Amino acid sequence: MRELSELSGYKNKPLKMLNNAGIQIGDFIKIITKTSEYSGNILPRYEYSNEDFIVIKMSNGYNIGIDSNKILSINKINSGEEPKFIPPSKPNVKESLPKISILGTGGTIASRIDYKTGAVNPAFSAEELYSIIPELSEYANINTELISNIASEQMNPEDWKNIAEQVVKKINDGNQGIVIGHGTDTMAYTSAALSFALVNSPIPIILTGAQRSTDRPSSDASLNMISSVIVASERKLNGVYLAMHSSIEDNEVSIHSGTRVRKNHTSRRDAFQSIGIEPIAIVNQGNVSINNQLSIKKNKFEPKINFDDNVSLLKFHPGFNPKIIEGLIESNVKGIILEGTGLGHVNSKCNNSIKKAIDKGIFVGMTSQCLNGRIKMTVYSAGRDLLDLGVIPLEDMLPETALVKLMWAYGNYKNEEIQKIMTDDIAGEFTERSILGR
Amino acid sequence: MRELSELSGYKNKPLKMLNNAGIQIGDFIKIITKTSEYSGNILPRYEYSNEDFIVIKMSNGYNIGIDSNKILSINKINSGEEPKFIPPSKPNVKESLPKISILGTGGTIASRIDYKTGAVNPAFSAEELYSIIPELSEYANINTELISNIASEQMNPEDWKNIAEQVVKKINDGNQGIVIGHGTDTMAYTSAALSFALVNSPIPIILTGAQRSTDRPSSDASLNMISSVIVASERKLNGVYLAMHSSIEDNEVSIHSGTRVRKNHTSRRDAFQSIGIEPIAIVNQGNVSINNQLSIKKNKFEPKINFDDNVSLLKFHPGFNPKIIEGLIESNVKGIILEGTGLGHVNSKCNNSIKKAIDKGIFVGMTSQCLNGRIKMTVYSAGRDLLDLGVIPLEDMLPETALVKLMWAYGNYKNEEIQKIMTDDIAGEFTERSILGR
Numbered sequence: 001m002r003e004l005s006e007l008s009g010y011k012n013k014p015l016k017m018l019n020n021a022g023i024q025i026g027d028f029i030k031i032i033t034k035t036s037e038y039s040g041n042i043l044p045r046y047e048y049s050n051e052d053f054i055v056i057k058m059s060n061g062y063n064i065g066i067d068s069n070k071i072l073s074i075n076k077i078n079s080g081e082e083p084k085f086i087p088p089s090k091p092n093v094k095e096s097l098p099k100i101s102i103l104g105t106g107g108t109i110a111s112r113i114d115y116k117t118g119a120v121n122p123a124f125s126a127e128e129l130y131s132i133i134p135e136l137s138e139y140a141n142i143n144t145e146l147i148s149n150i151a152s153e154q155m156n157p158e159d160w161k162n163i164a165e166q167v168v169k170k171i172n173d174g175n176q177g178i179v180i181g182h183g184t185d186t187m188a189y190t191s192a193a194l195s196f197a198l199v200n201s202p203i204p205i206i207l208t209g210a211q212r213s214t215d216r217p218s219s220d221a222s223l224n225m226i227s228s229v230i231v232a233s234e235r236k237l238n239g240v241y242l243a244m245h246s247s248i249e250d251n252e253v254s255i256h257s258g259t260r261v262r263k264n265h266t267s268r269r270d271a272f273q274s275i276g277i278e279p280i281a282i283v284n285q286g287n288v289s290i291n292n293q294l295s296i297k298k299n300k301f302e303p304k305i306n307f308d309d310n311v312s313l314l315k316f317h318p319g320f321n322p323k324i325i326e327g328l329i330e331s332n333v334k335g336i337i338l339e340g341t342g343l344g345h346v347n348s349k350c351n352n353s354i355k356k357a358i359d360k361g362i363f364v365g366m367t368s369q370c371l372n373g374r375i376k377m378t379v380y381s382a383g384r385d386l387l388d389l390g391v392i393p394l395e396d397m398l399p400e401t402a403l404v405k406l407m408w409a410y411g412n413y414k415n416e417e418i419q420k421i422m423t424d425d426i427a428g429e430f431t432e433r434s435i436l437g438r
Numbered sequence: 439m440r441e442l443s444e445l446s447g448y449k450n451k452p453l454k455m456l457n458n459a460g461i462q463i464g465d466f467i468k469i470i471t472k473t474s475e476y477s478g479n480i481l482p483r484y485e486y487s488n489e490d491f492i493v494i495k496m497s498n499g500y501n502i503g504i505d506s507n508k509i510l511s512i513n514k515i516n517s518g519e520e521p522k523f524i525p526p527s528k529p530n531v532k533e534s535l536p537k538i539s540i541l542g543t544g545g546t547i548a549s550r551i552d553y554k555t556g557a558v559n560p561a562f563s564a565e566e567l568y569s570i571i572p573e574l575s576e577y578a579n580i581n582t583e584l585i586s587n588i589a590s591e592q593m594n595p596e597d598w599k600n601i602a603e604q605v606v607k608k609i610n611d612g613n614q615g616i617v618i619g620h621g622t623d624t625m626a627y628t629s630a631a632l633s634f635a636l637v638n639s640p641i642p643i644i645l646t647g648a649q650r651s652t653d654r655p656s657s658d659a660s661l662n663m664i665s666s667v668i669v670a671s672e673r674k675l676n677g678v679y680l681a682m683h684s685s686i687e688d689n690e691v692s693i694h695s696g697t698r699v700r701k702n703h704t705s706r707r708d709a710f711q712s713i714g715i716e717p718i719a720i721v722n723q724g725n726v727s728i729n730n731q732l733s734i735k736k737n738k739f740e741p742k743i744n745f746d747d748n749v750s751l752l753k754f755h756p757g758f759n760p761k762i763i764e765g766l767i768e769s770n771v772k773g774i775i776l777e778g779t780g781l782g783h784v785n786s787k788c789n790n791s792i793k794k795a796i797d798k799g800i801f802v803g804m805t806s807q808c809l810n811g812r813i814k815m816t817v818y819s820a821g822r823d824l825l826d827l828g829v830i831p832l833e834d835m836l837p838e839t840a841l842v843k844l845m846w847a848y849g850n851y852k853n854e855e856i857q858k859i860m861t862d863d864i865a866g867e868f869t870e871r872s873i874l875g876r
Contacts, residue, residue, distance in 0.1 A: 153783035153820050157757045185779035189756050266781050266811030266834075309757030315777070317841055318627050319595045319747030327765035339753070341623035343704050345591035373704030382591050403755055 014054050014068045018042070026080025029056065033070045040064070041080055098233035100140040100177045101170040102225075105163060106150040107183025107209050133222050140233045143175075152183025152190070152209075157307035157407055160193035164305040167198060167205055171301075177204045177232025179225070184209040184271065187242060188261050192404040195240040195258035195427040197305045204232050207258070208243045211269045220245050220269040227253035227283035234288055239427070241280060245269040254279035255288075259401045259429040262371070275371055276396050276431045306411030311335040313403040315369060316346045325353035328362075335363035335406045335418070338391070339399040344368055344375030345382040351389060358390040363406065363418050365392045367399040392419055397429045405429060452492045452506045456480070464518025467494065471508045478502070479518055536671035538578040538615045539608040540663075543601060544588040545621025545647055571660050578671045581613075590621025590628070590647075595745035595845055598631035602743035605636060605643055609739075615642045615670025617663070622647040622709065625680060626699050630842040633678040633696035633865040635743045642670050645696070646681045649707045658683050658707040665691035665721035672726055677865070679718060683707040692717035693726075697839045697867040700809070713809055714834055714869045744849030749773040751841040753807060754784045763791035766800075773801035773844045773856070776829070777837040782806055782813030783820040789827060796828040801844065801856050803830045805837040830857055835867045843867060 010018060023029055023042060030039045031054065040056035053065035054074075136142055147166045150159060163180065170178050182190055191207045198205060206228040210221035228243040240258035247270045256274045265271035274280075278291045312328055314320075314336060328336060336357060340346050344366040346354075358364055366386065368375045374396040377383030387393065394402050402422075409421040448456055461467055461480060468477040469492065478494035491503035492512075574580055585604045588597060601618065608616050620628055629645045636643060644666040648659035666681040678696035685708045694712045703709035712718075716729045750766055752758075752774060766774060774795060778784050782804040784792075796802055804824065806813050812834040815821030825831065832840050840860075847859040 151783075151818060151820060153754075153779045153818075154785055155756050156785070156787075160756075185781075185783055186756050263780065263808050264810055266806050266808045266813060268811060271808065271811070307757075309759075311757075312759065312762070313753060313755050315751060315753045316591075317751050317838060318593050318598075318624050319745075319749075319845060321747075321750065321769070321771075323769055324750070324762065324765065327762065327769075331759070331761055331765075333759075341591045342701065343623075345589075345623055347592055347594070349594075368704050370701050370704045370709065372702055373706060373709070375704060380589060380591075382589060400755060403757075407757060 010054070011051055014052065017068060017071065017074050018054070021074050021076055023074070023076045024080065027076050028078040028080060030075050030077055031056070031066055031071055032073045033066065034072060035070075038064060038066060039077065095141060097139065097141040098176040099174060100142050100179065100229055100232050101173070101175040102142055102144045102179045102181065102229070103163070103166055103170070104144065104146040104181045105148045105152075105155075105159075105183070107152050107181065107185075107187075133225055135222075135226055136229050139226070140177075140229050142229070150183070152185040152187060155183070155186050155190060157193070157309040157411075160190055160197065160307055161305050163190065164194055164197040164303060167194070167201075168303050168305070171201065171203060175203065176235070177206070177229075179228045179232050180205065180207045181225070182207050182209050184211055184244075184263060188263055188272065189400055189404055191240055191242040191256075191258035191261060192398075192401045192427075192429070193307065193408065195429075196405055196408040197307075198240060198301075198303055199427050200299045200301045201239055202301055204234075204237045205240045206232050206243050206255070207241070211245075211267060211271055218269070220250065223250055224253055226286075227255075230283055230286055231255055231281065231288055236288060236290060237281065242272060243283070244272040246279070246282065251284065253283045255281035255283065257428050259427050260398065260431070262398060262400070275398055276373075304408070304412040307404075307407040308334065308410035309407050311337070311363075311403065311406045311410060313337045313339060313399060315339040315399075316341060316350070318347070320347060320350065322350045322353040325350060325357060329353070329357050329360060333362060334410050335365070337394075337399060337402045337406055338364065338366050339369045340366050340375070341369060343379055343383060344377045344386070344393055345380065346386070348382060348385065351385060354386065354391060355389045361415065363392065363422065364390070365394045365402055365406065365422055367394050367397060367402050369399070371398065392422060394422065395430050401429050448492070449489055452490065455506060455509065455512050456492070459512050459514055461512070461514045462518065465514050466516040466518065468513050468515055469494070469504055469509055470511045471504065472510060473508075476502060476504060477515065533579060535577065535579040536614040537612060538580050538617060538667055538670050539611070539613040540580055540582045540617045540619065540667070541601070541604055541608070542582065542584040542619045543586045543590075543593075543597075543621070545590050545619065545623075545625075571663055573660075573664055574667050577664070578615075578667050580667070588621070590623040590625060593621070593624050593628060595631070595747040595849075598628055598635065598745055599743050601628065602632055602635040602741060605632065605639075606741050606743070609639070609641060613641065614673070615644070615667075617666045617670050618643065618645045619663070620645050620647050622649055622682075622701060626701055626710065627838055627842055629678055629680040629694075629696035629699060630836075630839045630865075630867070631745065631846065633867075634843055634846040635745075636678060636739075636741055637865050638737045638739045639677055640739055642672075642675045643678045644670050644681050644693070645679070649683075649705060649709055656707070658688065661688055662691055664724075665693075668721055668724055669693055669719065669726055674726060674728060675719065680710060681721070682710040684717070684720060689722065691721045693719035693721065695866050697865050698836065698869070700836060700838070713836055714811075742846070742850040745842075745845040746772065746848035747845050749775070749801075749841065749844045749848060751775045751777060751837060753777040753837075754779060754788070756785070758785060758788065760788045760791040763788060763795060767791070767795050767798060771800060772848050773803070775803050775805060775832075775837060775840045775844060777807045778804050778813070779807060781817055781821060782815045782824070782831055783818065784824070786820060786823065789823060792824065792829060793827045799853065801830065801860065802828070803832045803840055803844065803860055805832050805835060805840050807837070809836065830860060832860065833868050839867050 040058040043055045055065045208224045208228040212219045242256045242261045246252040246254040263271050264273045280292050281290045377387050377393045409418050478496040481493045490506050493503045646662045646666040650657045680694045680699045684690040684692040701709050702711045718730050719728045815825050815831045847856050
């Protein structure tokens, strides 16, 4: 990971202005222009940004670039030494409360801004996290472990396996619930992965994260974490869920099914939405209300935690080049999830390549880029032709969930079992099953 | 296109039952089971479907499969002769009304169900379409032309060019507005394509379609078409829009910006949604109300109607294989739109391949699979590293719109102009422009 300081190269006029004012990267400064006044910590200049601009991180957490040609005055208010962080002492907790394990994997929920450089560092251990939300001691007897420190876009299927292994250990250790702090970028992929790997888990496993880091006033970290611990400590649900803000208000958290949830906004606190179903539960003011009364499955808990990432997700579009499919065939991919249009279509120009893939034994499943609604490949000839070729319709499974499920299927089952696994409802990935032909 | 009759092979018990009852494909039949009663037109059996099932199309338009082992009785009600379609005579229209051109391209809005086979056939000419919605004569003096007959998943960038050429002709013919009937699968791609190709169009160009064919009681075709003609005949808007139902009620149509709209449901009538902005206008009971007061651009109308489809859209996911990028480089692709996670990230395992692409002169632009919200690649190191490699952040442009724009950019501009074109706001593809670094 490149250090920001390497890139701090202001030049020309901005550099002169900063030098004249005795300002160093990280200092808290005030800038006055003809029309406005700005204050914040000065950030390094990225090579990408305009040479004339000075960039500061304002107290609302956002960065702003100010054209040096419009600056009337620039002054240092405070030097940018990072405020020392002293973790509070661990509160006393009652041994009688439910035993809950909080696992840290990295991501914004476990991060603080480095005021010296403006960077967001994944620096909190889960232990620190616990100590800054002392309310948690009212609900649970908590143990914490930082099992990785990975920004979630860097997560790979082998990381899912690692998390699943740690969860199994914590279940065997007698925890009544498990909360996993996770970066938000790929949290919905991980929640799908754990939903399959840990199907029939006897206890609740709650993934949660934060869209804003804990040192910003608008942080969603505390409410998400407290609500997750509450759900984990009650015996109302089992299985894998994802807990994030229901709205931009800081008062309610939605508990989403691990296989039916999607990050649908880049920055809002209520970015995560259940697709095709209501959230499974809501936590408001500490009270858990169940929307979908799930029958708690009594099947045996037999974790299957392997993933084979030799599969691909292809999003179809007009002008899609079938050579991409040919390339996957040549690279010996095991399976392909198509994200088709509408009810499950692609341009018939792709059909030869799809046939070649299926003839070679590659699983090809169809989902829709519409995200909402069910595919139905019998209505139009494009869909019927694909069915004839052997494309498997995956009803209303989300494309991302279908991809993760296919990795899991190839990781744990034989080739001849893949189609059955992909079309069986394993972890709530399908909403109400359709009747044949519908 | 394969005929359904080729696939009509019922076998064994279902075949015997049908033969005994003297039933042929397309007949309207009644089936009684232990628990229910069904009636509808019998469909051919697809090879894919269960051998034990008999499939009928019910009067609500949906297909249902009934297990022959549960059937108590099966009877023919009517034979399946297709009802004869007699187009009504053309109504008298006032020459003084606005002159509007309706172009047909294919798709459900121009289709009827073939009751003999249950298939949906794109069979209406635009002329026929006109004659079955006589209300249109109250609003406009209409001319129609069927310029193609393509199910929209079969549309290619060369079809966009053809449509654009026909639109330019109709503008030159003195039409005051143009309505284009289009299949819904890729209608949002086409609306983006025409938005760029026909930027600064002096008149309104409205794409519209139907999620249900015109012979189903739930069809949305009439309201969508009437509302489109009304908008096309008023002088309130210019440019390219997409008009579809606002809700599942059959009373209101939303007029979406051509570059900010997405098909977000496989089957609902209100499948299309504006992303990041409100619909530009609403048509309710024939009244047009403008939500977003757009300034009508006075720039010269200079159509640029070429598209180069040698570009790709890649949706990133955990486990994404960078070899796919390498394959595109080898096949001499000109540009790549990445659909990254969150604020615009991919796994750093992809960085080498992305660098190779950019070093070779391939344009690489970043969008987010979150669909809503703006990317911001300066917050986390994964984003900053990609910026350093030369990945171009495309703010809140929709991934599909970015792909279409890149095809258009390479179709009409020199290589050295591509980056400027992609980051300039040409046709409302960006919502409010961000301030630098935000």
